[in-house]
Amino acid sequence: xxxxxxxxxxxxxxxxxxxxxxxxxxxQAACKRHKALAKHIGAVSFGxxxxxxxxxxxxxxxxxxxxxQRSNLAARAPHLRWLHSTSAGIDGAxxxxxxxxxxxxxxxxxxxxxxxxxxxxxxxxxxxxRLPGIVANQQARHWEALFSPSITGKTAVVVGLGDLxxxxxxxxxxxxxxxxxxxxxxxxxxxxxxxxxxxxxxKVLPLADxxxxxxxxxxxxxxxxxxxxxxxxxxxxxxxxxxxxPVLDQEALEQRLRKGRLAGAVLDVVDPEPLPANASxxxxxxxxxxxxxxxxxxxxxxxxxxxxxxxNLELLLAGKRLKRRIDPKLGY
Amino acid sequence: xxxxxxxxxxxxxxxxxxxxxxxxxxxQAACKRHKALAKHIGAVSFGxxxxxxxxxxxxxxxxxxxxxQRSNLAARAPHLRWLHSTSAGIDGAxxxxxxxxxxxxxxxxxxxxxxxxxxxxxxxxxxxxRLPGIVANQQARHWEALFSPSITGKTAVVVGLGDLxxxxxxxxxxxxxxxxxxxxxxxxxxxxxxxxxxxxxxKVLPLADxxxxxxxxxxxxxxxxxxxxxxxxxxxxxxxxxxxxPVLDQEALEQRLRKGRLAGAVLDVVDPEPLPANASxxxxxxxxxxxxxxxxxxxxxxxxxxxxxxxNLELLLAGKRLKRRIDPKLGY
Numbered sequence: 001x002x003x004x005x006x007x008x009x010x011x012x013x014x015x016x017x018x019x020x021x022x023x024x025x026x027x028q029a030a031c032k033r034h035k036a037l038a039k040h041i042g043a044v045s046f047g048x049x050x051x052x053x054x055x056x057x058x059x060x061x062x063x064x065x066x067x068x069q070r071s072n073l074a075a076r077a078p079h080l081r082w083l084h085s086t087s088a089g090i091d092g093a094x095x096x097x098x099x100x101x102x103x104x105x106x107x108x109x110x111x112x113x114x115x116x117x118x119x120x121x122x123x124x125x126x127x128x129x130r131l132p133g134i135v136a137n138q139q140a141r142h143w144e145a146l147f148s149p150s151i152t153g154k155t156a157v158v159v160g161l162g163d164l165x166x167x168x169x170x171x172x173x174x175x176x177x178x179x180x181x182x183x184x185x186x187x188x189x190x191x192x193x194x195x196x197x198x199x200x201x202x203k204v205l206p207l208a209d210x211x212x213x214x215x216x217x218x219x220x221x222x223x224x225x226x227x228x229x230x231x232x233x234x235x236x237x238x239x240x241x242x243x244x245x246p247v248l249d250q251e252a253l254e255q256r257l258r259k260g261r262l263a264g265a266v267l268d269v270v271d272p273e274p275l276p277a278n279a280s281x282x283x284x285x286x287x288x289x290x291x292x293x294x295x296x297x298x299x300x301x302x303x304x305x306x307x308x309x310x311x312n313l314e315l316l317l318a319g320k321r322l323k324r325r326i327d328p329k330l331g332y
Numbered sequence: 333x334x335x336x337x338x339x340x341x342x343x344x345x346x347x348x349x350x351x352x353x354x355x356x357x358x359x360q361a362a363c364k365r366h367k368a369l370a371k372h373i374g375a376v377s378f379g380x381x382x383x384x385x386x387x388x389x390x391x392x393x394x395x396x397x398x399x400x401q402r403s404n405l406a407a408r409a410p411h412l413r414w415l416h417s418t419s420a421g422i423d424g425a426x427x428x429x430x431x432x433x434x435x436x437x438x439x440x441x442x443x444x445x446x447x448x449x450x451x452x453x454x455x456x457x458x459x460x461x462r463l464p465g466i467v468a469n470q471q472a473r474h475w476e477a478l479f480s481p482s483i484t485g486k487t488a489v490v491v492g493l494g495d496l497x498x499x500x501x502x503x504x505x506x507x508x509x510x511x512x513x514x515x516x517x518x519x520x521x522x523x524x525x526x527x528x529x530x531x532x533x534x535k536v537l538p539l540a541d542x543x544x545x546x547x548x549x550x551x552x553x554x555x556x557x558x559x560x561x562x563x564x565x566x567x568x569x570x571x572x573x574x575x576x577x578p579v580l581d582q583e584a585l586e587q588r589l590r591k592g593r594l595a596g597a598v599l600d601v602v603d604p605e606p607l608p609a610n611a612s613x614x615x616x617x618x619x620x621x622x623x624x625x626x627x628x629x630x631x632x633x634x635x636x637x638x639x640x641x642x643x644n645l646e647l648l649l650a651g652k653r654l655k656r657r658i659d660p661k662l663g664y
Contacts, residue, residue, distance in 0.1 A: 118507065119461060125451075134621075134622050135467055135620065138620065138621050141609040141610075141611070143606035143607050145349050147629075149631035150632070175453060288463075288466075291466065291469070293480065298479030298480045300481070
């Protein structure tokens with residue numbers, strides 16, 4: 001007798017960038033990398049924007065990709081055991097009142113750290129080098145030697161120490177920064193010189209040369225870095241957001257950059273996305289905007305994601321707790 | 333009996349940026365850091381653009397800062413033993429036919445590596461992140477997700493392995509690159525996976541994801557990276573120049589960037605400097621121009637320089653060979 005095989009459905013969304021589409025070739029390549037585990041998977045279906053969802057859900061045990069239609073999922077997918085999001089941020093699926101009891105929901109945290117670290121190495125060094133101002137001078141065809149001090153020994157306050165926050169802390173150590181991490185539960189982190197709780201956020205902001213936002217977007221973190229907190233920063237401080245746009249009061253940041261009250265910022269996430277052409281944010285001085293690309297490997301995002309999925313499949317088959325589970329109460 | 337004290341003249345040029353001016357306060361602070369050595373220095377004079385040069389040169393043993401007027405120096409400064417340039421590149425003083433025999437000429441190599449490393453960490457990561465294209469999109473108020481692959485395992489060809497080149501190699505290792513160093517005399521370097529001679533330059537250029545120019549400007553290195561050599565690069569390759577503008581055929585680079593034949597470039601040095609407002613280089617796609625600021629610490633340049641100078645003073649007093657000596661034949 002053999003164990004009954006698990007049926008998997010992979011759900012894609014056409015509106016997402018192709019680097020996030022899980023295609024049969026990705027799946028087949030991943031099965032070759034994880035041969036023994038792949039034997040436990042039976043039929044695999046690939047759907048686009050719900051096209052075959054209702055015909056496969058009744059038999060499906062595992063789903064990769066959060067379906068757009070999530071109501072009444074328990075009845076539509078009675079055998080569903082594990083739903084996996086190919087994103088790390090699942091704020092688009094909040095609140096999780098649709099999640100059937102007994103279904104494990106995981107995210108793709110862990111697929112982003114490597115690229116986020118590289119992005120943050122870039123962000124710290126370019127802000128320290130005054131690149132936003134230098135870029136503006138290039139546009140104005142103006143040669144002006146904007147010198148900058150060494151970055152060594154400056155301080156980064158990294159808000160959130162998950163996959164992204166830890167990457168930001170790792171990047172900070174790499175470029176010679178001191179790191180103060182801020183997280184819900186204070187526990188040591190090997191890339192942070194100090195870790196404090198959110199209650200102490202206002203106490204550490206005045207120490208920051210760089211503030212990095214790397215928290216999930218939840219009801220608690222919305223507008224976390226607001227105007228009042230921005231005013232706690234030194235005028236020479238810089239802000240980086242790699243989390244979600246609404247974690248930062250974007251207008252308050254823009255005002256302060258326009259007044260020269262802050263030295264610079266790099267925003268990889270804004271609100272809304274895509275940023276409309278008429279948004280005044282585009283032309284804010286000493287601000288660089290990157291189009292939500294800080295943390296995604298443009299070449300191997302899905303390969304990395306499937307490797308993490310297979311790691312969890314092994315735990316599932318062994319009856320163990322999966323990694324990267326979403327806590328429905330915390331919302332991340 | 334005490335050893336006769338050495339007389340020092342410090343020569344400044346007003347046209348240089350103030351971060352390069354050696355002022356009495358820098359000197360006094362350095363003397364406090366190097367008390368024992370400073371006792372050997374007698375009178376110290378500070379001159380600007382040659383204003384007091386002729387009155388002090390007859391008694392002077394040591395000069396910091398290369399005077400603009402260098403002809404007949406042996407007669408004008410009969411006791412001169414050591415002339416020190418506060419720059420690393422002394423191409424502005426070539427050829428060295430004016431240098432009296434027996435006068436040691438040193439440069440400020442070593443004062444730039446720390447900052448150059450930070451700049452190169454920035455340059456590699458921003459080129460890999462396609463930031464020049466993202467910046468152009470920001471100017472056009474255009475949101476487009478330009479994703480990029482991981483930088484890990486890509487290859488940097490670093491041309492020149494002096495203070496700057498070694499910094500570029502160190503930065504490359506820091507961001508996960510393989511490093512091929514190119515230098516005149518092939519010898520191992522701990523930051524390079526391979527070191528080759530200039531004869532092999534054309535063989536290694538096709539391997540490069542990044543080419544970094546970090547050579548002194550001499551008759552041999554002028555136009556070293558010309559159009560023919562740029563055509564040996566992969567279309568996905570990027571170029572960085574932190575050396576001197578004329579080491580690169582700037583027009584050839586511009587043409588190739590405009591045609592999309594190369595992926596990107598960062599130039600900290602151009603020809604001429606300052607770049608005139610009407611230069612077409614300013615608007616070259618996928619090119620970032622920084623105004624010759626890559627290697628100079630905007631806060632402590634002179635402090636660092638004087639520390640290096642005192643290190644050499646100790647060697648001079650001990651009758652030993654000084655470090656960072658210019659070889660008149662090589663011109664660096």
